[in-house]
Amino acid sequence: GAGVSQSPSNKVTEKGKDVELRCDPISGHTALYWYRQSLGQGLEFLIYFQGNSAPDKSGLPSDRFSAERTGGSVSTLTIQRTQQEDSAVYLCASSLDRSYYGYTFGSGTRLTVV
Amino acid sequence: GQQLNQSPQSMFIQEGEDVSMNCTSSSIFNTWLWYKQEPGEGPVLLIALYKAGELTSNGRLTAQFGITRKDSFLNISASIPSDVGIYFCAGQLYDMRFGAGTRLTVKP
DSSP, X not given: OOSOEEEXXXXXXXXXXXXXXXXXXXXXXXXXXXXXXXXXXXXXXXXXXXXXXXXXXXXXXXXXXXXXXXXXXXXXXXXXXXXXXXOEEEEEEEESSTTOOOOEEOOOEEEEEO | OOOEEEXXXXXXXXXXXXXXXXXXXXXXXXXXXXXXXXTTSOOXXXXXXXXXXXXXXXXXXEEEEOTTSSEEEEEEOSXXXXXXXXXXXXXXXXXXXXXXXXXXXXXX
C-alpha cells in the first residue's frame, strides 16, 4: 500500500480482556517496528522484525505482550489480560531495511482499557 | 539504556518567531533524526543527520548533529500556525530511541 496502515484506529476494552492490533507495512519494506506512546511520553520501543530473522523482543514490557509477523508482511501485536496501564497509542512503522533510517509510521491504534 | 533528554517539553510562541529545541544523551548515536507528529497521526520524518557536525536544512528547518555525537538541535525560523505539533528527536545506534517530544503551539 501507499502507507503504513493500522487497525483499528481506536479500541476500548475492558480490563482483563485480550486485544489484537494489526499493522500493514508498506509493500516491500522488510523491517517493521512497534512502538508505544503513552500520554505526554516519547515513543517506547516494543519489538522489531527484520525479514525472516528472529524478532528483537527486547522492548516488550511483560509476557502479556507478544507480536508476530506473517509472511514477512502483516504484523499483529497481541496484549493478553489487558491492564489500565496498557492504555496508550500503539504505533507501527516500517522501513526498507534496518540500515535505512526513514521510518514510515502508521497513524496508530489508540487503546483505552477501562 | 540509551536515554534521550529533549527540551523544552513545550513552547508557546507567536507566529513569526524562531524556535529552538534540543536533545542530549549520555550515549553516542550514529544517526540523529527529527520527526513531527500532528494530532491523530504518526510521526513524520523531517530531517535525518548521519555525520557528526553535520548541519542540514529543510526549508525553514535547520538541524545539527553534535560533534560529540551525543546531542542534536532543531531550529524553526519564522514560525507559522501549521508548525503546531509535537517534535521528536530520535537517535539510532542499533535501534532507534525517541525523546519525549516538544509540544509546539503557535499563536497567530
